[in-house]
Amino acid sequence: MPKVVLVTGATSGVGRALCQRLLREEEELHLCLACRNPGRAEALRAELVAARPSAQVSTVQVDVSDLRSVLRAAGELRHRFRRLDYVYLNAGIMPSPHLDVKALVSSLFSRNVIHVFSTAEGLLTQEDRVTADGLQEVFATNVFGHFLLVRELEPLLGAGDSPRRLIWTSSRSARRANFRLEDVQHREGREPYSSSKYAVDLLSVALNRHGNGQGLFSSVVCPGTMLTNLTYGILPPFVWTLLMPFIWLMRFFANAFTLTPHNGAEALVWLFHQKPESLNPLTKYLSATTGLGSNYVTTEKMDLDENTAEQLYRHLLELERHVRATVRSAD
Ligand SMILES: NC(=O)C1=CN([C@@H]2O[C@H](COP(=O)(O)OP(=O)(O)OC[C@H]3O[C@@H](n4cnc5c(N)ncnc54)[C@H](OP(=O)(O)O)[C@@H]3O)[C@@H](O)[C@H]2O)C=CC1
Numbered sequence: 254m255p256k257v258v259l260v261t262g263a264t265s266g267v268g269r270a271l272c273q274r275l276l277r278e279e280e281e282l283h284l285c286l287a288c289r290n291p292g293r294a295e296a297l298r299a300e301l302v303a304a305r306p307s308a309q310v311s312t313v314q315v316d317v318s319d320l321r322s323v324l325r326a327a328g329e330l331r332h333r334f335r336r337l338d339y340v341y342l343n344a345g346i347m348p349s350p351h352l353d354v355k356a357l358v359s360s361l362f363s364r365n366v367i368h369v370f371s372t373a374e375g376l377l378t379q380e381d382r383v384t385a386d387g388l389q390e391v392f393a394t395n396v397f398g399h400f401l402l403v404r405e406l407e408p409l410l411g412a413g414d415s416p417r418r419l420i421w422t423s424s425r426s427a428r429r430a431n432f433r434l435e436d437v438q439h440r441e442g443r444e445p446y447s448s449s450k451y452a453v454d455l456l457s458v459a460l461n462r463h464g465n466g467q468g469l470f471s472s473v474v475c476p477g478t479m480l481t482n483l484t485y486g487i488l489p490p491f492v493w494t495l496l497m498p499f500i501w502l503m504r505f506f507a508n509a510f511t512l513t514p515h516n517g518a519e520a521l522v523w524l525f526h527q528k529p530e531s532l533n534p535l536t537k538y539l540s541a542t543t544g545l546g547s548n549y550v551t552t553e554k555m556d557l558d559e560n561t562a563e564q565l566y567r568h569l570l571e572l573e574r575h576v577r578a579t580v581r582s583a584d
Pocket residue numbers: 261262263264265266267268287288289290293315316317318319343344345346394422423424425475476477478479480481482483484
């Protein structure tokens with residue numbers, strides 16, 4: 254039986270590289286590309302099948318920031334598949350980023366420079382928006398839409414003969430100080446991206462607590478800093494090109510500059526092969542690249558506690574009840 258792998262945000266960046274690498278490296282696989290843009294999804298499907306004609310690749314349309322779209326897509330997946338072996342919860346946004354150039358320059362002269370360049374701590378703020386469902390867009394996309402998807406896919410992720418896996422694309426920039434249980438959507442702050450990724454880390458811990466007994470295992474990864482549509486929102490491609498000599502030099506000191514989506518996918522591919530029982534639920538798995546361009550996976554203990562993870566989980570369940578009621582009454 255081929256393993257069934259669902260990937261959100263497969264049309265570009267690390268999601269796309271993950272699909273290419275899995276199909277290149279794995280024999281028996283059914284890959285389902287969960288994408289918001291059907292045209293791009295179909296183009297990617299055609300490209301993947303052209304590269305490997307025996308590959309089984311399908312698509313499903315989903316905008317993870319839109320709750321009705323998530324409910325509809327999950328219904329379609331339940332209809333199509335009897336089980337999902339791996340779900341990569343990868344789609345993510347960082348809208349309207351603002352880089353603090355003064356902080357960037359002063360960080361160059363601080364002892365913290367490697368940490369700052371690996372996490373962007375104190376360098377970036379974003380302008381968030383509100384979705385048609387009334388949620389903060391970064392939270393809706395990076396956290397809640399995926400949470401709802403997992404909840405809706407529970408019948409396909411239940412106990413079976415082999416463990417089921419959730420693999421979240423988090424970030425080294427997830428930071429406790431940017432997250433508050435009183436404001437999980439980060440309505441009030443200017444760092445919704447970091448807050449959303451911290452929420453992802455907490456959620457993964459809670460999902461392990463509730464799912465491991467039924468054979469469901471969750472992990473979080475950071476692909477490292479890559480040049481993708483997400484980072485081209487911070488600095489345009491030509492500026493990145495100008496910065497290249499500096500970045501190549503930085504790579505000898507900071508392993509987080511994976512730069513290409515292929516390199517960034519290292520930890521996502523590595524996790525595919527690991528026995529989930531051997532993984533630590535409190536660890537983040539990081540793609541890393543050496544100065545000479547070799548890829549490897551390293552780890553980081555997450556700065557969180559299980560009590561906060563449980564409280565966030567309960568908060569998300571409550572929000573889920575609320576939005577389901579709203580969707581039902583509007584339909
Ligand atoms: N780039 C980096 O340096 C880092 C990225 N990450 C994380 O990696 C993940 C992938 O980002 P990356 O590859 O860099 O960025 P890209 O912008 O290249 O890819 C993002 C993907 O998510 C999809 N997407 C965005 N919003 C939605 C939505 N509402 N519904 C469905 N799909 C959506 C995009 O679809 P579409 O093609 O339609 O736009 C695209 O396929 C994100 O979670 C990001 O936070 C983590 C650390 C560093």
